[in-house]
Amino acid sequence: MNNSSPDKIFYNGNIITMAENENPEAVAVTGGKISFVGKLSEVLNDESFKNHKRVDLKGRTLMTSFIDPHSHFTSVATSFLEISLEDAQCFEDICEKIKNYIQTQNPEKGKWIVAKGYDQNFLKEKDHPKAAVLDKVSQYYPVIIHHRSGHMGVFNSKAMEILKIGKNTQSPDGGNIEKKEGIPTGYMEENAFIELSKKVPMPSLEDMKNAYIKAQEKYASYGITTIQEGMT
Missing domain, CATH: 2.30.40.10 (Urease, subunit C, domain 1)
Structure with a gap:
């Protein structure tokens, strides 16, 4: 044998x-x-x-093995390129996770930092962090964090600079750009956040290839060997 x-x-x-x-x-x-x-x-x-x-x-x-006829495989793959904030309990936790990512991954200057999964209801502050909070972590990397619902989120000052979001930027129909004394705080809702988040550059082809391999391994670990992308 x-x-x-x-x-x-x-x-x-x-x-x-x-x-x-x-x-x-x-x-x-x-x-x-x-x-x-x-x-x-x-x-x-x-x-x-x-x-x-x-x-x-x-x-x-x-x-x-299992067949999953409606699975968001691409979203699972992309999650390997993002920072998970699902267990964050306060603003400091969010900042520490982003800081740790920058220190360990050492992304090239100017690369977007994407984090997802925070929920203000489970944060000590019972509020959404603002650009001023994210700026404490990095003023050089553009940072975007997504609320767990996907309907809102926050950009840091560098991200708003790149996207040309300023005091004269108006909230779109069906969306809200929060402002304090006429200055955007970085927090946005619905169409304002969703449309601007679409302008964040996609990961490189090589990064996505590696992410798909990791997603494939994760699915296989649960006994799922065939999937259909739910977005198609």
Whole structure:
């Protein structure tokens, strides 16, 4: 038996094939495809499977993989390129996460920093952070943070400078650019935030390729091997 072989025989487990009245003792995989389903004695006595690695399931369950017919795969992939703020409990947490990303990833100057998932209802301040808060982390990188709902968010001063958002910028129909004493605070809602967030440059092709690989691995870890992008 060749232990390094990718070809395997799975046995001694609860094997579920989804076929009615089928309770196989073993499943063989050859060249990445299922090549045998049936009795263990049969596959072990078959010369064509003699070099297959034997995998003892030890009573565990082996079943067919899942198909997700409506999944936002691209969003999952993109999340690997963004900072998660889902567990942030205060403005300081948000700043620390962004600061840590900059220190560890060392993005090139001018690259947009994107963070998602904060919820003011779970922050100590019970409010949305403003540009002044994000500016404490970086005045050189444009920063955008998305509310967990996707309907609102905040830009830092560098981001607003690039997007040409100033005191004369008016809120669009169906949106709101918050201002204090006539100056944008960085916090925006609905169409104002959504339309401006579309102007943030997309990740590079190479970055997206790597992100898709990570997303693929994440899906596979949950037993999902086929997906349909819900946005198409």
